[in-house]
Amino acid sequence: MPSEKTVYVAIELSLTSWLVAERAPGIEKPRLHRLEGGDAAALLKTIGDLRSKASAKLGCAIDVVCCFEAGRDGFWLHRLLAAHGIAAYVLEPASILVNRRARRAKTDRLDAEGMLRVLATWLAGDRQVCSMVRVPTPDEEDAKRPHREREHLVQDRLRIENRIEALLFAQGIRGRPSLRSWERDVAALRTGDGRALPPLLRTELHRLRRRLVLVLELIRELETDRAHAFEEAQVGDTMVGKIAALQRIRGIGENFAAVLAREVFYRSFGNRRQLASYVGITPMPYQSGGMDRDRSISRAGNPRARTTMIQLAWLWLRYQPDSALATWFRERVGTLQGRTRRIAIVAMARKLLIALWRYVETGVVPDGIALRAESAATA
Numbered sequence: 001m002p003s004e005k006t007v008y009v010a011i012e013l014s015l016t017s018w019l020v021a022e023r024a025p026g027i028e029k030p031r032l033h034r035l036e037g038g039d040a041a042a043l044l045k046t047i048g049d050l051r052s053k054a055s056a057k058l059g060c061a062i063d064v065v066c067c068f069e070a071g072r073d074g075f076w077l078h079r080l081l082a083a084h085g086i087a088a089y090v091l092e093p094a095s096i097l098v099n100r101r102a103r104r105a106k107t108d109r110l111d112a113e114g115m116l117r118v119l120a121t122w123l124a125g126d127r128q129v130c131s132m133v134r135v136p137t138p139d140e141e142d143a144k145r146p147h148r149e150r151e152h153l154v155q156d157r158l159r160i161e162n163r164i165e166a167l168l169f170a171q172g173i174r175g176r177p178s179l180r181s182w183e184r185d186v187a188a189l190r191t192g193d194g195r196a197l198p199p200l201l202r203t204e205l206h207r208l209r210r211r212l213v214l215v216l217e218l219i220r221e222l223e224t225d226r227a228h229a230f231e232e233a234q235v236g237d238t239m240v241g242k243i244a245a246l247q248r249i250r251g252i253g254e255n256f257a258a259v260l261a262r263e264v265f266y267r268s269f270g271n272r273r274q275l276a277s278y279v280g281i282t283p284m285p286y287q288s289g290g291m292d293r294d295r296s297i298s299r300a301g302n303p304r305a306r307t308t309m310i311q312l313a314w315l316w317l318r319y320q321p322d323s324a325l326a327t328w329f330r331e332r333v334g335t336l337q338g339r340t341r342r343i344a345i346v347a348m349a350r351k352l353l354i355a356l357w358r359y360v361e362t363g364v365v366p367d368g369i370a371l372r373a374e375s376a377a378t379a
Helices: 040-058 076-083 108-123 138-143 145-169 182-188 199-232 238-247 254-263 272-279 303-319 324-333 339-362 374-378
Strands: 006-013 017-023 031-036 063-069 087-091 283-288 291-297
Touching (some): 017 108, 087 108, 199 254, 238 339, 254 303, 272 339, 303 324, 324 339
Parallel strands (some): 006 063, 063 087
Antiparallel strands (some): 006 017
16 A cells, blocks of 8 residues: 555544544645544545545545554444545554553544554555454454353353352351251351341342342353254354354353353464463463573463463363373472462463363364264264
């Protein structure tokens, strides 16, 4: 894309206003336009005016390239611009190099102008200047909703359960009443000094119980809907096939399979390094002079997938003890505990992720794993 026939546009998004910075062909100094936040019609009109002015000045067709940083606005703006024939890119904010001084100026104008320079450099061929986000399709984005909603519901459940236990612990009571026999168990509770529960505390506990029951019902409803959607999915659906393949492995349940397939394996990766880097479980090298070593993992990429892989690695030791990966872990760690064991489980999670990726893409079964029966995997 020749720069002499391209108008570069960077959009600094915020809640109340959008700052649009544009650089036309032959003009070095960017021009700024401030719009009301969320006013997509005004943005399209501004871009259209910029294209018309540049085209009239140069007497030829002009390309417009836009960019903005990934954030709370999601990807709807990218899809809107693309639908109107405007090339749009979504920048990963953390990948942009910044001045490392202890204090540096931070304004919307500086951010917008910086994005303009980054966009022009990236389009000129320097792919190391920043990383561009792969924008998911609306269907891919919507398919992530069930397991993400379930994650938030589980967090709500744990928060309520911990609150109930904390209130009782402050009265010298260990444990919490069963939901099935709540009224009887609460009536029988006595504080550490032998008193019955105070009336206002009992009222608060009853409200917490109702909230907990509601959250549990929502979790069951969500899981039921997800199971029905899985059963009704088309036979040729690639993602459904990957989820079913993962569920055939002993130790990988419905939720883990959905998270891995919808968060990671829906994308295409050129090699295992790209895969591990996307999840953020690759060690960071540190080389300076005579020092050359690996530091801790990058923690970049998808945090939800990274957490899932660490959890799955621990479960793998229990449900796949005869697999090659579990054997490798035991030989490497032995009886060591603590930090050494935690470091090794991250390395095993990286190996496990690559093995599962090869399994869903090529059908190569990891060495030594136990598979469920076909009927159990689809139950």
